[in-house]
Amino acid sequence: MESKTKKIHDLVVIGAGPAGLCASIYASRYKVDHIVIGEEIGGQVVEASEIENWPGEKLITGKNLMDKFVEQTKDLGGKIIQSSVEKVEKTNDGFTIYAGGNKYNSRTVIFALGMKPRKMNVPGEDKFMGKGISYCATCDATFFKGKKVAVVGGGDAAAMAAVHLSDFADKIYILRRKEITWNPARQEELEKNPKIELVLSESIKEVKGGERVSGVICECDGKEEEMDIEGLFIEIGSVPGVTIVKELGVEVDEQNYIKVNQNQETNIGGVWAAGDATTGSNKFRQIITAAAEGAVAAGSVYKKLKL
Ligand code: NDP
Numbered sequence: 451m452e453s454k455t456k457k458i459h460d461l462v463v464i465g466a467g468p469a470g471l472c473a474s475i476y477a478s479r480y481k482v483d484h485i486v487i488g489e490e491i492g493g494q495v496v497e498a499s500e501i502e503n504w505p506g507e508k509l510i511t512g513k514n515l516m517d518k519f520v521e522q523t524k525d526l527g528g529k530i531i532q533s534s535v536e537k538v539e540k541t542n543d544g545f546t547i548y549a550g551g552n553k554y555n556s557r558t559v560i561f562a563l564g565m566k567p568r569k570m571n572v573p574g575e576d577k578f579m580g581k582g583i584s585y586c587a588t589c590d591a592t593f594f595k596g597k598k599v600a601v602v603g604g605g606d607a608a609a610m611a612a613v614h615l616s617d618f619a620d621k622i623y624i625l626r627r628k629e630i631t632w633n634p635a636r637q638e639e640l641e642k643n644p645k646i647e648l649v650l651s652e653s654i655k656e657v658k659g660g661e662r663v664s665g666v667i668c669e670c671d672g673k674e675e676e677m678d679i680e681g682l683f684i685e686i687g688s689v690p691g692v693t694i695v696k697e698l699g700v701e702v703d704e705q706n707y708i709k710v711n712q713n714q715e716t717n718i719g720g721v722w723a724a725g726d727a728t729t730g731s732n733k734f735r736q737i738i739t740a741a742a743e744g745a746v747a748a749g750s751v752y753k754k755l756k757l
Contacts, residue, residue, distance in 0.1 A: 458555040459483050461751050462547050463744075464535050464694075465562030467493020468737045469725025471519040472744030473560050474528035480752040484556075486523070487549050489534040492516030493564045494688070494726075495737055497588040499614050504737055512588075515737075538698050544720055557755065560747045561695050561708065561716075561723040565688030565735070570602065574657030575684075582663025583682050587611035590683075594619045599681035600666060602654060604630035608685035609640060615683065616645040623677065625651035625668055657682060688735075690727035703729055714747035722747040 461477055463470045466488025477484045490496070498512030507515060523530065533550035544557040567585035569575060575583060584590040587601070591614050599619045601612045604626035615622045622645055630637075640646050655667040658676065665678045690706045701709045701717045708723040710716055710730050716723050724730070724743035731739035 456555070458543055458557060459485055460556070460755055461558045461560065461748075462487060462545070462554055462556035463560045463562055463748075464488070464538070464547065465493070465564055465725065466491045466520075466530055466532075467562060467564045467725060467740065468495060468516075468519065469493075469564070469740040469744035469747075470560070470562035471516075471523045471528075472741040473562060473724055473748040474523045474530075474744075475519075475526055476745045476748035477751065478523075478526035478528050480748065480756075482748070482752050482755065484528070485554065486528055486530045487533055487535055487547065487554070488530065489532070491520060491530060491532055497586050499588050499610060501737070535694060538694055540698065540718075558720045558722070558751050560714075560744070560751065561700070561721065561727070562725045562740075562744055562747075563691050563695065563723075563727050564740075565726045566691040567684065568687045568689050570654055570684060570686065572654050572656055574659065574663075578657050578659055578663045578682070581661065582659060582680060583657065583684065585684050587614050587683050587685070590681075591615045591618045594681045596620050597680040598678065599623075599683065600625050600649075600677065600679045601683045601685055602626075602651075603685035603687070604632065605685065605687060606632045606636065607687070608632065608683075609636040611683050611685045612646050613639065613643065616643050619681070620645065622646045623649050623679070625649050625654065625666075625670065627652055688726070692727060695723070695727075707733065710743075712746075713750040714743055715750060722751060 460482045461484035463473045463486040474486045495512040535549045537548040539546045547554040598621040600623040602625045609632040651668045651670045653669045658665045708728045710728045714722045724747040725740040726735040
């Protein structure tokens with residue numbers, strides 16, 4: 451257990467998505483002694499089937515892009531520990547981070563926690579999680595070969611999930627609200643796909659089934675109906691995962707985003723935050739902005755520690 455050596459790192463980065471890994475890359479270049487602790491190496495990006503807005507890569511899968519981030523992080527000396535962080539405590543010297551039964555001590559912390567999928571909060575959603583309900587088409591589409599499924603949502607994630615699912619499922623309904631937010635360029639691709647049908651659905655009432663999902667009750671095309679499906683993919687955006695941050699007294703806004711200044715500093719001395727879960731970058735939640743926030747945070751930590 452690392453704490454027995456009483457080692458105190460200069461920095462612990464919590465989260466191993468684009469923000470956390472870029473914070474590590476910059477910390478390594480500044481020779482700031484640090485480790486990265488993250489539950490999902492690569493973060494949510496690994497689920498993206500295609501990315502074409504990361505400069506230098508015309509088209510790449512999320513997994514391949516994040517593998518490159520990880521390789522570069524490690525090559526520069528960053529140590530990545532795969533574990534979920536249970537708690538962060540303030541101490542006299544800085545902070546103690548509790549993760550996977552170990553304790554890590556650090557003078558400073560960068561929270562780069564990313565987001566978690568937004569839930570619909572309707573009856574049946576928890577019950578059928580993993581039994582027909584999924585928040586990740588890239589991970590689970592293959593289990594729905596030849597089946598009839600629905601995707602809830604009207605953003606880029608929902609559109610991409612439906613297109614990906616069409617390689618496996620026989621029929622995909624997109625249950626979308628009136629206002630859609632996916633890139634207009636996707637509309638034609640969706641309309642041309644013979645397996646995909648767009649359905650106006652202002653609300654989902656309940657997910658039905660026995661052992662597994664068998665249908666969904668929705669307000670679809672203006673009337674309440676039960677739609678027979680065997681899979682339901684929920685792609686309705688994300689919310690910040692900030693429980694451990696709030697426990698430390700870090701301020702969040704009314705939507706639970708971590709409040710940061712232009713240096714990515716929070717209201718607690720020694721605590722920075724970067725990436726999708728912050729109020730930074732005008733809340734424009736992209737890989738490039740998360741990466742940039744990680745770099746700014748690491749640069750700011752360096753200035754605080756060394757100057
Ligand atoms: P978005 O926030 O863009 O879209 C969420 C969608 O879900 C909206 O249409 C919203 O409708 C709908 N919604 C929200 N709550 C419910 C509910 N309870 N029931 C039904 N529908 C609901 O989230 P995304 O995850 O799609 O995208 C997040 C960000 O990531 C965006 O900036 C997007 O551009 C980006 N992204 C980019 C990709 C790329 O390839 N470049 C791929 C995937 C995402 P309403 O507005 O009415 O609430």
